Amino acid sequence: DVPPPPSQPESSEQLSDAIILQWKPPMRNHGSEVTAYALQMRKDGEEEWQTVSEEITNLSVEVSCPEPRMVYHFRIRAKNALGWSEWSDSNMFETLPPPPPQPPLAVSAVMTHNSVTINWPHSQASVSGYEVQQLKGDTWVAVVDSECAVGEQLRRMKRDRRHISGCDEAERVRKRPILAFTRENLAGQTEYKFRVGAKNSGGQAFSDVIIVKTEDEKWAKHLTEEEEHRLRELCKSCGCEEYFDRFARSLYDAETLSRLPQDELREVMERMQILPKHREKLRAALSTPPGAPGRPLRSSVSYDSVVLSWDPPEPLGYPVIEYVVQFSIKEGESETRDWQEVRCGITSCKVENLLASTDYFFRVAACNEPQGQGMWSQEALYRTSDVDCEDEQLLEFMREALNTKEYADRVAAQLYHEQWTLAALQALAVEKLEDILRRMRVKEGAVHAILQKLKE
Numbered sequence: 001d002v003p004p005p006p007s008q009p010e011s012s013e014q015l016s017d018a019i020i021l022q023w024k025p026p027m028r029n030h031g032s033e034v035t036a037y038a039l040q041m042r043k044d045g046e047e048e049w050q051t052v053s054e055e056i057t058n059l060s061v062e063v064s065c066p067e068p069r070m071v072y073h074f075r076i077r078a079k080n081a082l083g084w085s086e087w088s089d090s091n092m093f094e095t096l097p098p099p100p101p102q103p104p105l106a107v108s109a110v111m112t113h114n115s116v117t118i119n120w121p122h123s124q125a126s127v128s129g130y131e132v133q134q135l136k137g138d139t140w141v142a143v144v145d146s147e148c149a150v151g152e153q154l155r156r157m158k159r160d161r162r163h164i165s166g167c168d169e170a171e172r173v174r175k176r177p178i179l180a181f182t183r184e185n186l187a188g189q190t191e192y193k194f195r196v197g198a199k200n201s202g203g204q205a206f207s208d209v210i211i212v213k214t215e216d217e218k219w220a221k222h223l224t225e226e227e228e229h230r231l232r233e234l235c236k237s238c239g240c241e242e243y244f245d246r247f248a249r250s251l252y253d254a255e256t257l258s259r260l261p262q263d264e265l266r267e268v269m270e271r272m273q274i275l276p277k278h279r280e281k282l283r284a285a286l287s288t289p290p291g292a293p294g295r296p297l298r299s300s301v302s303y304d305s306v307v308l309s310w311d312p313p314e315p316l317g318y319p320v321i322e323y324v325v326q327f328s329i330k331e332g333e334s335e336t337r338d339w340q341e342v343r344c345g346i347t348s349c350k351v352e353n354l355l356a357s358t359d360y361f362f363r364v365a366a367c368n369e370p371q372g373q374g375m376w377s378q379e380a381l382y383r384t385s386d387v388d389c390e391d392e393q394l395l396e397f398m399r400e401a402l403n404t405k406e407y408a409d410r411v412a413a414q415l416y417h418e419q420w421t422l423a424a425l426q427a428l429a430v431e432k433l434e435d436i437l438r439r440m441r442v443k444e445g446a447v448h449a450i451l452q453k454l455k456e
Helices: 146-159 169-174 226-236 242-251 254-259 260-271 276-285 392-402 405-417 421-429 430-439 444-455
Strands: 010-014 018-022 036-043 050-056 058-064 071-080 091-096 107-109 116-121 129-134 139-142 178-183 192-200 203-206 211-213 297-301 306-309 321-329 341-342 350-352 359-367 370-378 380-383
Touching: 010 091, 018 071, 036 058, 050 058, 107 211, 116 192, 116 341, 129 146, 129 178, 146 178, 178 260, 226 254, 226 276, 254 276, 260 276, 297 380, 306 359, 321 350, 341 350, 392 405, 392 421, 392 444, 405 444, 430 444
Parallel strands: none
Antiparallel strands: 010 018, 018 058, 036 050, 036 071, 071 091, 107 116, 116 178, 129 139, 129 192, 192 203, 192 211, 297 306, 306 350, 321 341, 321 359, 359 370, 359 380
């Protein structure tokens, strides 16, 4: 027969996030050994049982309980070759409160003549909230609205999924979000003392005391009218005019913001409590296009291709995501260029399907994500290898079609080198021949002239 139920589960240890259970096997096994135990749990107040496992082979198990200070109910049953026993009597245990958080570290402050902005990194997942306190006389007093304001920042971080788990320590420090609270309407040239408290249901821990002194109002620094105008225009263009005062109070004009490294700009915008949707607009508006790469250098050349390489532009702002390589046939002494282009993701590129015995101008530009293409490099002039056309019939046809000897000879040489004869070209469908000529990067006007001549 199936075994009788095991004993009621007991707790050997209770933690803030787990409970260790143990139990005794059934009093009798009816001639069939117990092979497994099943464990179910539910929160206090809930009706539905949740199965933890049906493959427990020991008489104890550690059960994950995600909520501190929560009562959980447990029951267990045994299994032998004939089936499962009835459930044991249930038992309930309460998880412990979590340990209090570590005190906030690296707390800093930025002062003006009438305000102080306190900043600190949020790097503890166990923290449920923060409170900024000010020393008044001998008593620490919570600053009104500080907990609410910082709590809103924490909620935004969760919505943004700003997780920093899974990183090494250096990356975790670099990516940790910055929290900030600004205390305004302070007296000028006055000393104040603040501290930041981190708390959870297990308690509260305070940072070291921050002693600040506001500036003398008559010496207070301000942005110039021109700087204020440009900053206001920047905020207006990004739809975030409400942040103008925050930037201006901290003396961040548009030019200063545009020169900040990306990591520092991210921290500034977190400290200023800029909403995520506005951060991206500001980043794009503040970013600059990439500078000019180095002049392209020829690595190798053949009759129909040139391999180029170049130095990347000076690293400013956003990283380069691709390069645009343009090339154009040199037309005598003409200053005009009929540019064609290819794209690549590294600082070298093979430009193919060129005409033989032909001089080409080359130039390169870098692209980043917000601003796109940057400045062009200096132009370089390189010639593809020489090759002759020994098919007189093909050569004569091209000269008549294009009404020019030099360019016609290049096209004919290219076709001849790829083993095309005039008869083979005439046998092709128009669309196929057009594709071949365009692959060879023959000029559009020349393509039409060749097709027209073949129709005759």
